[in-house]
Amino acid sequence: MPDRTFASVNPARPAEVIAEYPVASPSDVDAAVARAATAQREWRTVPVPARAEIVAACGTVLAQRKDDLARLVAREAGKVLVEAGGDVQEAIDMAAYVAGQGRNAWGETHPCELPDKIGFTTRHPVGVVGMITPWNFPVAIPSWKIFPALLAGNGVVIKPSEHAPACCEAFVDACRDAGVPDGLVNVVHGFGEAGGAIVDHPGVRAISFTGSVPTGRRVASAAMANGPKLVSLELGGKNAMVVMPDADLELVTEGALFGAFGTSGQRCTSTSRLVVHRDVADELVDAVVQRAQKLVLGDPTDPATDVGPVIDAASRDRIDGMVRDAVAEGAVVATGGKPVTVERAEGGAFYEPTVLRGVRREHRIAREEVFGPVLSVIEIGSFDEAIDVVNESEYGLSAAIYTRDINLAMRAVHQIDTGIVYVNAPTIGAEIHLPFGGNKHTGNGFREAGKRGLEQFSEVKSVYIDFSGRLQKAQIDNRPGPAAGDAS
Numbered sequence: 150m151p152d153r154t155f156a157s158v159n160p161a162r163p164a165e166v167i168a169e170y171p172v173a174s175p176s177d178v179d180a181a182v183a184r185a186a187t188a189q190r191e192w193r194t195v196p197v198p199a200r201a202e203i204v205a206a207c208g209t210v211l212a213q214r215k216d217d218l219a220r221l222v223a224r225e226a227g228k229v230l231v232e233a234g235g236d237v238q239e240a241i242d243m244a245a246y247v248a249g250q251g252r253n254a255w256g257e258t259h260p261c262e263l264p265d266k267i268g269f270t271t272r273h274p275v276g277v278v279g280m281i282t283p284w285n286f287p288v289a290i291p292s293w294k295i296f297p298a299l300l301a302g303n304g305v306v307i308k309p310s311e312h313a314p315a316c317c318e319a320f321v322d323a324c325r326d327a328g329v330p331d332g333l334v335n336v337v338h339g340f341g342e343a344g345g346a347i348v349d350h351p352g353v354r355a356i357s358f359t360g361s362v363p364t365g366r367r368v369a370s371a372a373m374a375n376g377p378k379l380v381s382l383e384l385g386g387k388n389a390m391v392v393m394p395d396a397d398l399e400l401v402t403e404g405a406l407f408g409a410f411g412t413s414g415q416r417c418t419s420t421s422r423l424v425v426h427r428d429v430a431d432e433l434v435d436a437v438v439q440r441a442q443k444l445v446l447g448d449p450t451d452p453a454t455d456v457g458p459v460i461d462a463a464s465r466d467r468i469d470g471m472v473r474d475a476v477a478e479g480a481v482v483a484t485g486g487k488p489v490t491v492e493r494a495e496g497g498a499f500y501e502p503t504v505l506r507g508v509r510r511e512h513r514i515a516r517e518e519v520f521g522p523v524l525s526v527i528e529i530g531s532f533d534e535a536i537d538v539v540n541e542s543e544y545g546l547s548a549a550i551y552t553r554d555i556n557l558a559m560r561a562v563h564q565i566d567t568g569i570v571y572v573n574a575p576t577i578g579a580e581i582h583l584p585f586g587g588n589k590h591t592g593n594g595f596r597e598a599g600k601r602g603l604e605q606f607s608e609v610k611s612v613y614i615d616f617s618g619r620l621q622k623a624q625i626d627n628r629p630g631p632a633a634g635d636a637s
């Protein structure tokens with residue numbers, strides 16, 4: 150019998166238990182790593198295109214189960230049904246993309262500086278990869294990690310968030326049913342300690358972490374102390390949408406609502422700062438406020454619901470505390486600004502879609518990630534000031550600019566210090582074939598998705614083949630060198 154179990158609940162109705170799992174002990178993690186290592190020894194010998202066929206099959210099974218999985222995401226992570234469907238679709242798309250990579254270039258060839266010699270690179274699996282994931286994309290994020298890791302020939306031990314364990318189990322079940330070999334992908338459950346046991350495990354060569362900055366820092370330093378290991382970090386954001394006076398304000402309004410209140414503001418790329426030129430601030434904020442007040446809060450599985458709950462009461466209280474601090478610092482609530490109860494969602498942690506005006510750059514709400522449905526309006530007087538505001542954040546994930554001036558749009562693309570920039574679209578909406586990730590404290594240089602998604606899961610080997618039949622010395626042969634006896 151396990152010592153301890155925990156339950157995930159429906160955030161809209163916390164009395165409803167979704168699933169219960171044992172909390173993994175260090176010996177459970179040990180067993181999971183051993184299973185992954187054993188299965189990986191066989192898997193690494195499977196040709197890459199054959200691995201890719203299994204990844205493609207995972208996409209097929211996920212597509213067959215899309216509706217059921219989306220319902221589970223809505224019930225366990227509180228995402229409204231259409232967004233829950235998007236979460237699953239992202240995993241289906243990722244399977245197709247990663248499978249295609251299985252017949253793509255696996256390295257580079259290079260000319261060499263000496264005759265009859267060639268250089269090329271090739272990729273090799275790292276072994277067992279440890280993955281630690283958050284709850285807000287409970288199917289998509291495991292897919293961003295697991296599919297490229299499998300293609301690269303690795304075994305996996307994943308610890309999903311304690312808030313969305315059943316979504317990860319359902320995803321991994323689909324992978325097994327699609328033909329992923331037994332033991333290759335292992336799920337362990339629990340809280341920070343279970344994650345820590347993976348990070349510390351000597352049999353885990355790489356850690357792929359997505360979550361908050363404070364946890365990411367702890368994970369990275371533990372992985373270095375027990376390694377060094379390969380560590381990739383995808384962390385938080387403080388994403389800004391810049392609005393210039395020539396922008397199409399109807400388009401901005403729609404984008405701001407989706408960016409700020411989609412997934413109840415709980416995306417790493419959620420729009421949390423509306424950096425608007427003061428010439429259009431009143432008109433824009435009025436429009437956003439009016440539309441925000443019409444959003445329907447409710448049970449995420451009800452198709453009439455626009456905005457679901459936040460993940461739990463602690464998160465709701467943290468969001469409320471940040472709003473109160475903002476007001477104490479001088480911000481004004483234009484709409485929302487408090488927790489709310491919702492019919493037929495007893496005990497759900499709902500927070501009103503909130504717009505704050507009068508936010509200044511130095512306010513806490515302008516600097517720290519809220520991870521909730523709160524949009525802070527910061528007024529600026531020029532393009533250069535807008536860029537300064539965007540870039541002064543310690544985060545660097547996503548940003549957007551709305552303007553009809555192509556020159557300003559391109560200057561923003563060049564000057565904004567984030568990993569993702571949108572023009573005339575909100576800060577959310579990434580597609581899986583482009584690299585995903587951020588600058589500054591949002592990450593440590595890796596990217597997920599796209600071609601670069603494989604980098605964190607493979608070691609690159611440089612190979613030199615000399616077919617001249619003699620010793621050739623790089624940098625020395627056929628190069629002018631210091632003449633013998635030249636003392637000058």
Ligand code: NAD
Binds near residue numbers: 518
């Ligand atoms: P979190 O940091 O609280 O938890 C993330 C995971 O880490 C969970 O599985 C948790 O159990 C585990 N964990 C906690 N302490 C640990 C420890 N000491 N050692 C190992 N593992 C530990 O984050 P969360 O609340 O689940 O997710 C929200 C955060 O994730 C936000 O900051 C959001 O911006 C970020 N996020 C980033 C991206 C991205 O790609 N950049 C995507 C989604 C979410």
